[in-house]
Amino acid sequence: MKHALGALLGAVTLLGSAPSIAQTALTIATVNNGDMIRMQALTNEFTAKNPDITVKWVTLEENVLRQRVTTDIATKGGQFDVLTIGTYEVPIWAKKNWLIPLDNLGSDYDTADLLPRIRDAVSVSGKLYAAPFYGESSMTMYRTDLFQKAGLTMPEKPTWDFVIDAAKKLTDKSAGVYGICLRGKAGWGENMAFLTAMSNSFGARWFDEKWQPQFDKPEWKTTLSTYVDLMKAAGPPGASSNGFNENLALFNSGKCAMWIDATVAASFVTNPKDSKVADNVGFAFAPNAGLGKNANWLWAWNLAIPAGSRKVDAAEKFIAWATSKDYTKLVASKEGWSNVPPGTRTSLYQNPDYLKVAPFAKLTLASIDAADPNNPTVKQVPYVGVQYAAIPEFQGIGTTVGQQFSAALSGSSTVDAALAAAQSAAEREMKRAGYIK
Amino acid sequence: MARKVTSRHVWMSTAAAWLFGFLIFLPILWMFLASFKSELDAFAMPPKFLFFHWTTENYATVQQRSDYVHHALNSIIIAGGSTLIAMLIAVPAAWSMAFSPTKRTKDVLLWMLSTKMMPPVGVLVPIYLVYRDFGLLDSRAGLVLILCLGNLPIVIWMLFTYFKEIPKDILEAARMDGATIGRELVYVLTPMAIPGLASTLLLNFILAWNEAFWTLNLSTLEAAPLTVFIASYSSPEGLFWAKLSAASTLAIAPIIILGWFTQRQLVRGLTFGAVK
Numbered sequence: 001m002k003h004a005l006g007a008l009l010g011a012v013t014l015l016g017s018a019p020s021i022a023q024t025a026l027t028i029a030t031v032n033n034g035d036m037i038r039m040q041a042l043t044n045e046f047t048a049k050n051p052d053i054t055v056k057w058v059t060l061e062e063n064v065l066r067q068r069v070t071t072d073i074a075t076k077g078g079q080f081d082v083l084t085i086g087t088y089e090v091p092i093w094a095k096k097n098w099l100i101p102l103d104n105l106g107s108d109y110d111t112a113d114l115l116p117r118i119r120d121a122v123s124v125s126g127k128l129y130a131a132p133f134y135g136e137s138s139m140t141m142y143r144t145d146l147f148q149k150a151g152l153t154m155p156e157k158p159t160w161d162f163v164i165d166a167a168k169k170l171t172d173k174s175a176g177v178y179g180i181c182l183r184g185k186a187g188w189g190e191n192m193a194f195l196t197a198m199s200n201s202f203g204a205r206w207f208d209e210k211w212q213p214q215f216d217k218p219e220w221k222t223t224l225s226t227y228v229d230l231m232k233a234a235g236p237p238g239a240s241s242n243g244f245n246e247n248l249a250l251f252n253s254g255k256c257a258m259w260i261d262a263t264v265a266a267s268f269v270t271n272p273k274d275s276k277v278a279d280n281v282g283f284a285f286a287p288n289a290g291l292g293k294n295a296n297w298l299w300a301w302n303l304a305i306p307a308g309s310r311k312v313d314a315a316e317k318f319i320a321w322a323t324s325k326d327y328t329k330l331v332a333s334k335e336g337w338s339n340v341p342p343g344t345r346t347s348l349y350q351n352p353d354y355l356k357v358a359p360f361a362k363l364t365l366a367s368i369d370a371a372d373p374n375n376p377t378v379k380q381v382p383y384v385g386v387q388y389a390a391i392p393e394f395q396g397i398g399t400t401v402g403q404q405f406s407a408a409l410s411g412s413s414t415v416d417a418a419l420a421a422a423q424s425a426a427e428r429e430m431k432r433a434g435y436i437k
Numbered sequence: 438m439a440r441k442v443t444s445r446h447v448w449m450s451t452a453a454a455w456l457f458g459f460l461i462f463l464p465i466l467w468m469f470l471a472s473f474k475s476e477l478d479a480f481a482m483p484p485k486f487l488f489f490h491w492t493t494e495n496y497a498t499v500q501q502r503s504d505y506v507h508h509a510l511n512s513i514i515i516a517g518g519s520t521l522i523a524m525l526i527a528v529p530a531a532w533s534m535a536f537s538p539t540k541r542t543k544d545v546l547l548w549m550l551s552t553k554m555m556p557p558v559g560v561l562v563p564i565y566l567v568y569r570d571f572g573l574l575d576s577r578a579g580l581v582l583i584l585c586l587g588n589l590p591i592v593i594w595m596l597f598t599y600f601k602e603i604p605k606d607i608l609e610a611a612r613m614d615g616a617t618i619g620r621e622l623v624y625v626l627t628p629m630a631i632p633g634l635a636s637t638l639l640l641n642f643i644l645a646w647n648e649a650f651w652t653l654n655l656s657t658l659e660a661a662p663l664t665v666f667i668a669s670y671s672s673p674e675g676l677f678w679a680k681l682s683a684a685s686t687l688a689i690a691p692i693i694i695l696g697w698f699t700q701r702q703l704v705r706g707l708t709f710g711a712v713k
Contacts, residue, residue, distance in 0.1 A: 027657060032672040037502070056658050061671035064653055071561060071654060077569045079657045189673075244674055249480030264674055274477055274676070 024314040029058045029069055030084040031301065035134050035341040038331060039322055045330060046321050053314045062189075069306075073098045078308035081315045085130060087121040087300050087373075091390045094129040100305040100312055101127045105320040113325065113345050117368050118300050130302035131323040135343030136264045137367035138197060138286050138296045139360075145280040146170050146177070146257045157285045157294070160201070160226060163258065167234035170257035179234030181256035182227070185243035186406035188398025193297055193387040194260070195405060199223040201288050201295040203378035206389050206426075211382055211435035213426035215401070215419045225415045228408055240410035252276060260286055260295065263367055266360035267338060283360045285367060291378050297387035298371035300343065343368055393433045400425045465689070472496070472683035476676035495683035503666055505687055512662035513691070514577050515652070516645035519584035523592045523641060524634075526585075531596035532622065536608060546597065549590040557587075557650050568655060575657040583655065584645045592641050599633025600626070635702040639695070646692050663688040 030036045036059070043055045058080070060068060065084070072079045073093065085093070093099050105111070105128075111119070114132060122130040140163070142154050152166050167179025183194040196206070204219035214220060231239050236250055244261060248268055251259045252275040259265070272278040286296035303319045305312055321327060325347055331340045338357040340348065342364060348354055349365045358364075376386040383389035388398065401422040407413035413421075430436050470486070471479045478489045499505070534542045564583070565574070573579030603626065611625045627634070649664040656665060667688050670681040696703065 032669055032675075032677065034672075034675050040502075058657055058661075058665075059669035060653075060665070061668045062673040064668050064671075068654055071565050075562060075565050075569060077565060077574055079574055245672070245676055246480070249477065249676060250482070252477060253481065255482070262674065268675065276477075 023054055024052060024311050025054045025056060026081045026311060026314055026318055027056050027058060027079065028082040028084075028303075028318070029060065029065060029080045031062050031065055032059050033301065034339075036084065036301070038335065038339065039133070039327075039341075042327075042330060042334065046318060049321075050314075050317060053317065055318065073306045073308065076308040078306075078310065080306055081309040081311045082318055083304050083306055084133070084301055085304055087118075087298065087302065088385065088388050088390055088394070090122045090130045090302060090304065091124050091384060092392055093304075094124040094127075098307050099129045100307055100309070101129055102131055102305070102316060102319065103127075104313075104316050105131065109320055109324060110347075113347050115344060115346055115365075115368055117298060117371060117373070118344055121298060121300060121373050122302050130304035131319045132300040132302050132344040133323055134264070134341035135298075135300035135368060136262045137298055137343070137364065137371050138194070138261055139263050139266075139363055139367050140258060140260050140284040140286055141251065141265065141269055142258045142282050142284065143170075143254075143256075143277060143280050144282040145277075147282070154282060154284050158287045160287045160289050160295075163260075163287045164226070164230050164234075167230060167258060171234040176255055178236040178250075178256055180230060180258045180260070181236055181242065181247040181250050182231060182239070182260060183243055183247065184231065184235075184239040184406055184409045185241055185246070186399065186402040187243070188388065188395050188402060190243045190402065191406055191409075192398045192402040193299075194295075195223065195227065195402075196387040197286065197297040198227060198295040200293050200377040200386065201286070201291065202226070203289070203291050203293070205377045205379055205381050207382060207430075207435075209380055209382050211430055213423055213430060215423035215426060220419055221415065224405060224408060224419060227405075228415055231409055240406045262299070263360065263364040264342065266364065267342075267358070270360070271338075283363045285363065285370070293376075293378055294367070294370055296367045296371050298368060298373055299387070391435075393429055393435075397426050397429045400429075465693075468682045468685055471679055472686045474679050474682075476679045479678040479682065480676060495679045496687075498680055499670070499683050499687065503669065503684070505666065508661060508663045508666040509688075509691065511577060511656075511660055512646055512664075512688075515580045515584060515660070515662050516642050518577070518581040519588065519645045520638060520641045522581065522585045523589050524638060527589060527592040527596050527637075528622075528634075530593050531600050532626065534593075535597050535600035535603075536605060546594065549593060553587075553590050561654060565654070574655060575660050577660045579655055580652060580660055580662070583651045584648055587648070587651065588641050588644055591644070592637055595637045595640070596630075596633065599630055599637070602633075603629050632702065632705040635699070636705070639699055639703050643692055643696070 030040075040057050040059070043057075047053060047055060069080065069083050069085070071077070073083070090099070111128065115135065118132045118135045119128070122128060122132055140154070140158060147154055147166070147170070150169050152169065154166075155162065163180065169179070171177065171179040183191045185191055199205075199220060202219050202223045204217065204223050205214050208214055236242070236255060242250070244265070247256065247259055247261060248265060250256050251269055254276050266283060269275050269281050270278050286294045288294045303322060305315045305319070309315055323344065325345060328340045328345065328348060332353070336357065337351075337354045340354065342348065342358070342361070349361055355361050371386045373384050373386050383391060388394055404413065404418040404421045404425070408415050408418035427436070472495055473491045473493065474485070474489050475492060475494070478485055534546065568574045568579055573582070607629070608621055608625060611621050616625065647664075652662050652664045653668060656662065667681070667684050670677055670684045
């Protein structure tokens with residue numbers, strides 16, 4: 001009896017001292033994009049391999065997310081452990097020490113496999129501050145059937161002259177078909193993403209080497225008048241309120257002969273479930289003006305850890321999983337190769353299974369390679385970024401300038417007045433921020 | 438002498454009223470219809486009104502992806518809690534200002550309203566820091582507090598306006614009969630002010646239900662109400678109107694049902710005092 005009691009006591013003591021698995025709950029903030037939603041659905045695969053970690057998702061609209069996350073990170077609120085941020089934020093936030101460098105992604109992570117342009121965009125002083133989840137550039141998408149009917153052939157690297165001429169020829173307003181659909185909705189990430197990339201191809205720049213705004217220079221006038229004239233002649237009505245989604249809907253319903261926008265749209269327009277023109281879409285580089293720069297941008301959505309997080313190890317484990325080569329394979333096995341997040345890893349573009357289902361893959365890769373954030377335009381610039389300047393003031397200035405350009409497109413302002421207003425607004429803000437006197 | 442009203446005149450006014458009502462209702466109807474469309478149909482130009490392929494797929498997606506009940510429960514607790522606390526503070530405040538005004542009463546009323554004149558984003562960072570330090574971020578208590586404080590000036594103003602309409606003589610008569618302040622409030626003032634109280638309560642509940650700035654910025658998961666639920670369906674790259682419409686329909690359904698059943702009180706309260 002005495003022995004039995006002793007044994008029981010011993011067992012209880014042992015049980016009590018056994019290490020219990022402590023649960024770490026990660027809160028991840030993200031945007032509502034198809035690839036992110038897919039990642040949410042696959043979270044169980046991660047937690048099954050990491051039973052000590054639970055994952056909670058906060059999905060928000062892009063602008064709400066940006067405001068919410070910026071407030072939290074600036075005040076070290078500690079509400080999030082993993083953030084989804086763009087390439088615009090990464091260098092700015094890293095310099096403010098708001099992000100934790102990703103040093104422990106694991107030996108099999110293969111950082112060298114990340115596309116060099118994308119890796120550079122999320123690195124500061126050689127250190128990775130965010131891991132790219134999916135990346136994109138921009139390109140020209142066009143209707144092969146309409147081009148064939150009109151006897152036109154799209155070159156691999158079209159010039160603006162060709163695009164303008166083709167857009168005018170392909171416009172058939174009575175049939176509701178417009179030669180070209182371009183972004184017109186005001187916003188630094190909307191019309192200004194397109195127009196800044198377009199301006200690079202015409203040799204324009206946001207600021208000169210001394211941070212002086214450049215909207216009073218002829219390159220910007222050429223850019224804006226080309227854009228406004230083209231849209232007036234061959235664009236859809238109400239284009240000043242069209243962003244990515246509106247143009248996607250127009251293109252998918254057969255109303256645009258050409259559309260220059262994010263490479264990520266390629267999988268949407270070729271998906272027969274959502275697109276009426278899925279079988280008749282061709283791809284080409286974003287246009288150029290013969291100055292050595294195409295009008296294409298560079299963007300990636302990335303996962304990063306805010307400095308306020310107290311669960312860095314678990315967060316880094318999650319990021320390593322979600323941006324790994326194995327994750328790509330996992331998505332392919334569950335949902336097919338056409339649904340894997342594109343634009344981040346070299347190995348994906350060498351994978352024959354992916355190349356088979358993604359006819360746009362090579363062009364996407366070439367477009368990403370062609371966009372250089374450190375050398376975005378013809379002349380030298382003091383900023384980093386292709387379709388933006390990675391300085392905190394850019395969001396505000398970009399949106400103000402975007403409103404002016406959108407007004408020029410809608411006809412409520414002229415090209416000259418919009419450029420003059422953009423110049424004075426940019427000068428005012430840059431003076432206020434201390435860049436110029 | 439009463440004016441002669443022709444039947445043609447009545448018909449025209451009725452038709453105009455219906456047309457006006459329909460125009461106001463149109464966005465809600467459009468959202469409801471869009472929630473049953475495919476994403477491509479929701480974006481179709483020219484728009485498809487009734488003749489499209491009806492589908493409940495969007496509702497299934499929303500149910501699968503989000504915990505609607507969790508968000509709805511948070512909305513009820515946050516809107517209900519903030520409204521009740523605001524009423525508890527506002528009734529005595531409005532009573533004292535309506536029945537025992539001082540020479541500063543008008544200034545106090547204006548000062549209270551002035552807090553509504555500043556855009557809330559102006560105080561986002563200080564409030565966020567205070568909430569962080571008091572552990573109120575992503576808590577229902579924190580949201581109840583901020584919405585209660587945010588709506589308090591409007592509640593006090595509304596109640597003050599209603600109370601002002603009640604003749605002072607009735608309260609004096611109650612006092613002469615020996616009623617204490619408490620009894621005066623409960624037995625004399627309250628029954629007379631019920632329409633006003635009811636409409637203030639309902640309107641404040643609706644305002645708190647729809648509040649989207651503080652609820653989006655101060656909540657993350659646990660306390661996130663339906664505004665966060667809706668915000669998760671807007672997408673920068675990809676069609677989302679149909680799913681967003683389904684989420685919005687689910688989010689406004691409870692408040693529309695509440696408004697439907699209480700519309701008599703709402704209208705009575707809002708027109709209370711209009712006929713002097």
